[in-house]
Amino acid sequence: MRVQTVLTTQKQDASNLSGKELPLMEEFYSVQGEGYNNGVPAYFLRLAGCDVGCKWCDVKxxxxxxxxxxxxxxxxxxRVLQSGATNVVITxxxxxxxxxxxxxxxxKRHGLSTWIETAGTNELTGFWDxxxxxxxxxxxxxxSIYAKVDELKVVINHRSDFRWAEQHAARVSEECQLFLQPEWSRRDQLMPSIFDFVLTHPRWRISLQTHKYLNVR
Ligand code: SF4
Incomplete structure (x- = not known):
């Protein structure tokens, strides 16, 4: 069952933060719906602020x-400890x-596993599982991100993105898990080509956004 926490802390200027306080858009206990840890229960902390600006972003x-x-x-x-979660996704x-x-x-001081979902646009800080x-x-x-990656997950929005995915795969370690995920709004058009690509490039696996199929967060 998901636990939705209402955010009541007063808004403050999010700049110049030491990291002891962070802008938080939302938090909830659910299952990881994507990639390597698909289906594993995890508490999500969605931090606010983005310097990327994907046109198909679903959390603008x-x-x-x-x-x-x-x-x-x-x-x-x-709040994480109160939920009973053992894994925490920082996204x-x-x-x-x-x-x-x-x-x-x-x-980590409380024994929780720390996972991050990132586009890697800034130097990675923190202690990660x-x-x-x-x-x-x-x-x-x-x-600096390429040396620290456990999982590479590339969203496919166009057929040209396969070549782009391979360019990134060439820069991560051999142990890194590789996933291709269709951009959600075009998944029906894109899935056949992703399916074919994985069959001919078996280092890659398919990631589906299970939480969206289940209609949960
Ligand atoms: S998809 Fe992620 S990285 Fe892209 S604009 Fe949205 S929040 Fe930023």
Whole structure:
């Protein structure tokens, strides 16, 4: 069952934050619907602020950090623990805009697994058990991300994106898990070509947005 927490912390200027307080758009307990950890229960912390600007973004309301309340990392951790979750997904927005050292240190101090979903556009801070890198054509990733990636997840929006996906795959480690995921609004048109590509490029796997099929967050 999902647990939705109402955010009541007062809005503050989201700039110049030490990382002890972070702009939080929403938080909920659900299952990871995508990629390697698909189907695994996890608590989601969606941080606000994004410097990418994908035209097909389905959380555009996350883009403006100042439009969301600022929450202390201790408060976030308490809410995670109250939910009973053992895994925490830090997502956005683009979470690398923020100093994630204090949040991930606090989560790990309580034995929680820390996962991140990032387009890698800024230097990655924090302490991670799983790094999912999902590059976007709208902004070049920071060079340092490639050495830290456990999972490469590329959203396919056009047939030309397969070549682009391979270019990123060539830069991550051999152990990195590779996923292709259709852009949701064009999934019916794109799935046949993704299916064929995976058969001929078996290092890749298909990622479906299970949570959208289940109509949960
Ligand atoms: S990186 Fe994520 S939050 Fe930012 S625009 Fe792209 S899809 Fe939206």
């Amino acid at each position: 309301e996350s883009w403006e950090a100042d439009a969301h309340p600022v929450v202390h990392v201790n408060t976030m951790t308490e 956005g927005g683009e979470p690398t805009l923020h100093n994630l050292d204090p949040l991930t240190r606090e989560l 799983w790094v999912c890198f999902s590059p976007k054509k709208f902004k070049v990733p920071h060079e």
